Amino acid sequence: MMNGVDKMASKDKFSTMSLDDAMMLAGFGTYNILHMLMSGVILMGMIMQSLALGYILPAAQCDLSLTLQQRGWLAAIPFLAIILTSYFWGWLADTQGRRPVMLFSMIISAVFSVFASFSPDIISFGVLQFISAIFMAGSSAVVYTYLGEFNNLRHRDKMVAFGSSFVGIGTVILPCVSWLILPQEFAFPISFLDIYYRPWRLLIVACAIPFALASVLLLFAPESPKFLFATGQHADALEVVKKIYAVNNRAPAEEFPVKSLSTGNFLYKASDSKGIAAIWNSMKEQTIPLFKMPLVPWTLLTCFVQFGIFATTNGFYVWFPSILNSLANHDGGETKICDVLDASKAAAANGTDVICDDTMNTATFERSIYIGLVFCSMYIIVGFLVDFVGKKLILLTILSVTGLCGICAHLAYNQQLAVVLFAVFQMSGACIGLMNAVAVELFPTKFRAMAICLSMMMGRVGSMVGSNLIGMFLETNCGAGFYLFGGILIVNAICCLTLPAKKTIQPSKMINVESTQNQTHEPV
Template sequence: MALSDKDKTVEIFTVEDEKYDKSDAIHFSDALEKTGFGIFNYSIILLGGVVMTCTLYETASVGFILPIAECDLNLTNRDKGILSTIGYVGIIVSSHMWGFLADTKGRRAVILPSLFMGCAVSIFSSFSPRFWLLIVLKFTNGFFISASYATFFVYIGEFHIDRTRTGAIMAASCIFSVGAMLLPVVGWGVINQNWSLPLPFLGIVYKPWRLLILVCACPGILAVIILLFLPESPKFLLSIGKKEEAIKVIKKMYRWNRKSGDLQINDIIPEKDTTVQNLSEPSINTSSSLLKAFLNTLWKQTVPLFQKNLLLSTVLICNIQFWMYVTIHGMFMWYPFITDIMVNAMSSNSTSNATRICDAVHANQLKLVTEEDHHCVEQLQDKTFIYSVTMEFCFFVGFIIIGLLDRKVQKNCILFSLLFVFGVCGVLTNFIYNATVALIVFNMFFLSGAGIQVLSGITIELYPTHLRGMAVCISMMFGRLGGVAGANAAGFLLPYNCELTFYIAGAGLIASAFSTFLIPKVTHSEKMVS
């Protein structure tokens, strides 16, 4: 296929278009198999865990910051809603572009610079003197971190064979869970301190909540350092016709894992889902021609996802991703707020064992309306952080279990179980009057987020190499839309109709659970060249 004779040309070749000497060539999956599983794979897995941790810290930390920064920045409820979701808006706006660049320029080529820029912007936002500037910087931060999170799933998947791919993603998710468990610990250690540092040249008083923003940029810096030592995806290199470079990467994997000898490979046969693209430079250098070429190529990368053979899969994956993010990112923005209210209600009420979550939320809203002087929150209750650590530990255990089940149970069944069971927990939250049990079920509700990694594994297997990055990024874009919708809907509904918030989110997860059985199942034999 070609855009035009004048613009950038994109030629597509299938595996069948190229002839291979069967006696001298080796299938791509077999080549990966020969590299073994060792230090290189562990490094990729570590990178994945740190990248996911970076994304979580940059987005979820806002939930801990909002109650504390309210008075410093003179935040209204509307301002809180904007600040809690503006990072997701940046992610949504950039997702399509990053997916295109990941499929045309490379996985590593996208992750490395975007991580660096995201960290730099986050550091600057820590010193923001005005609310509007913090909004701009958080939007920009979301714009950049969108690339690393979505592209990572493709990057780690393409260094592993079918048998180890989901296990590798789940192992990275376990590292992510450890990082997630540390977030409330870090939040407790940083936010709940009584100190301030006047910075008159910036017109601000530097307080612990600002330091938390700075600390949350550290995982991104670590990810950049790790990625400097890792190569581009060999499968992507094959897809753009750079066979020699792909062979070098595979040999590097072999040396890292085996520690001795060299892998003898003269030729590689790509998997059947690998479409070889030949990208030539545009012959006209005007900005209009470059823009036209970019948009035309972007269109050609996107349209196949919504054509007949992939349309149903794309719609289902985007819908499931949307509802998972409504919960794990949208409603989670209010997790510290709700948990802190419940902990306060339990400590101040002698009949604390008869407190529903929504009753506590309504009581808090009534208190705010009737009080003349609004009390500024300087610290969060210690138990709020304890409940958060407990939930993240459950994520850690869950990822281990999913990794062990992957070889024995189909991913669709695992995803169904996660969405259905924890969706039911969301609905049951409205019917539990024991405060302790209610908080436990409330925490279980968010464990549906473990399905994001499972769904990403399904997506990687379902789409061909040249569309894989775009598919993951578009599904994540719909997920972030769910995060924005969930955070704003919860902020609007919780004070006035708290129960409806949990009914909608729970029902969305349950409906998504049943739709998982409509997603096609891909077997290993379908990916290989006959």
Template sequence: MRAGKKIETVTEYVENSEKNSVDLDQALNIAGFGWYNAKYCLVLALFLIAAIVEPVGYSFVLPAAKCDLQLTDAQRGFIASIPYIGIVITSYPWGYIVDTQGRKRTLIYSSMAAGFFGMLSAFMPERISFIVCKFMNALCIASPAAVPYTFIGEIVPQRNRDLTMSVVNAMQILGSALVPLLAWAILPTNFRANFGLYDFSPWRLLVILNSALFVIAATLMAFGSESPKYLVAQGKHDEAIKVLQTIYSGNKGISPEDYPVKSLKMPNSNELEKRGIMTSLKDQTVPLMKPRLLKWLALNGFLFFGAFATLNGLYVWVPDILNRVISGNGEDMTACQVIAQRFNQDRKKTLLVIVFCLIGVFCILINFITDPMGFAVLLSSLPIMGLTIGPINSFAVEIFPTQLRGMAISLSMMMGRIGSIVGTNVAGVLINVVCEATFYLFGGLLLLCGLLTFLLPRSQPPLEQFKLSTHL
């Protein structure tokens, strides 16, 4: 009886109150969290998985393609950094496009292009054409590598946001585990089909499968809705209401018309005024350069730099390192000694501190472990760094306003990809020259990131489930 009275009070409050316009966070809180959010986040997670599988796949593709493409170790290091070079170059323009043209459209077009050029590279007969196609693919990856985090933060109620980010992040890490599984299933088959200028071999099939994830994700996204926060920021009130009705209906299993919110608080008309491209770019960038937001942008960027330098930089060389160590005569020797011989505040913040410090310590311990299985375990722990991406982006969603969020996350992720480029090439150069220093360097960087994490702001408390949303 009391529950029925509560529903009546909510409806009356929303429909008849003089203050019947609610802000979007409250509207999302009313729409709830359920099946609609879950399936949408699964699709967005697929974009993130694709953006991880593509560059990480190089660590298995390039050794297999070494003979066909006539690659030296230095060239392998350069090609492995191509995805991150492309992301660094295009993060700024993709951030602008995401904030001005919409999350959904940008994700679909960029992912389709990334998938097309990635699969096309599998049919290239020699090194130069392969690199060109991979570079075109890399120019499109910045969008699916960053936009899903913005999207998730804008379709999930605030009280469920951190958990959702963590789950999606865990799925992304599981996606990185897909890379060695695919390589293990395909590369040993040793089939070859003559295509005239070249033989189609297993590594080419692996390239196609790695890139196909972009096309699958973009196809599924075509059936989804635009971000309601983007629609509100663009002054599209009725479209935003329709999306919220769809979310409400999908989560509750009832008619969209039953959604009680009929009016949303909209931005001022001055904010919606049509602007030229240069003016728009200025408006998207200058606010981020002001001290209030610049300090958080710089901190987020540095944390990403440390995470990606290890996750996508040092990790690229893990298969090669493990192969050298396990196949060498390295009893009672550390990993670097074997290589030298052969060559001659909250849960989010707590998670970040633990992961950065734990993997940092693991990197340093590699120099002291003499058991091959022990340092294999330590090296294989590097993908755990992927757990940091979700929390850092979750902080970004809280810190930066909607109209700047896409740009801010893109620029932060750009710093992360610069870390990938630096990490890949630094590890490639140092691992054979001053191996111990390599692991000390990466371990120290991660420990520094762990300390800097304490500078992040306290998380905002979730919206109270007050009378507007308690029992709907």
């Protein structure tokens, strides 16, 4: 910490400075940690809203008269909304600002989630959930950028990584909240809607609470200094940096030595074309080269691998509570997962007057919490190992092992072993970040953001396709689903053999991070 004499001596030296240098001078501390926690709450709300239907739909199947295929379509709604609207939200955040886009989208998403909790039938439920998911996608497309732009270059990656860990925390909190709410037995009649307000409806509202809390916190947060600077609001950007400095150093903002921000190396340039034409030209310039040599093999590889990982992880996760619940309710001897599921379907088919059972066994929530904890730990383990053994070896190992575990989970007769294998099967999701890191090194800086955005979009297509295919397989041929998606992960591992070895991947050059173009779509 500089004393008063040093500050005065360096006043002229620091009077004008680039935004990145000013951020470095503002330091790292309390402000950055609090901002990361707020962003983490947004990420936690996003993952809870995306995956909550896995717990809600089994409990709502009687009230809404849902078949397995209908549950598959409903579970795919959040992923479909993200696929359809991510580019729009990214463009809107680049033109209108990160903070207003997130604030507006989270409030509207939470409001429509509350409306969805009063849905009397499947049509209204699906429509309201889709509208809520569209606005949920707004924060999904922007939050990583908003988090990164409040940290200097030295600490940015670390803080984004810590913020991302809230995704794993969300997979633990979601079954905890479900365990607290779903076993309750209240049913309040609402006559004008002809419904009973039961626990699954309350769970929809509970999963929107993180967005409501984050909206309140965001009211007290400023706009991103990078966006303010990019749009010519240099004085406002400097005020934000001063605030970061004041909180981190516990000093008055007036003591910050930088009095103005220089624009000499700034690369942002407004496009001559406007509106849709500007968006189309930008996307075309950055997308077409990805499908030409020498980049097209890497484009196809990253898209296919992300498709397989998302289809397996998210596709099965939305059915995970249903499968665990069927296993927990099974009273017979040792048998395979699919035999338990087929037996429950056969019992329903043979009955002439079947009573719908939408109760959730408490063992389902307990096992889901354990698996969420393992999922969180996988991120930490991969983070420690990646610098020692390299991304390629980790990808090969995790994808091949999880693929084999998926196949073996179908073949195992011991229920506990089957659940463990099934849990390991879900751990392929830890490779999503690794594939993004590989893409950073495979693609030139100019096309890197679009390449990652494209591969992540294909991954979300995989989530939607996977959840529907798995629902169809559970209805017709349960074992085929495990063989198909386990096999896809093994094929993904084989494809990763073509990746350059650790020593041959050239380190990427320093990226100029001042431009806001494409930064809102996906985290690099």
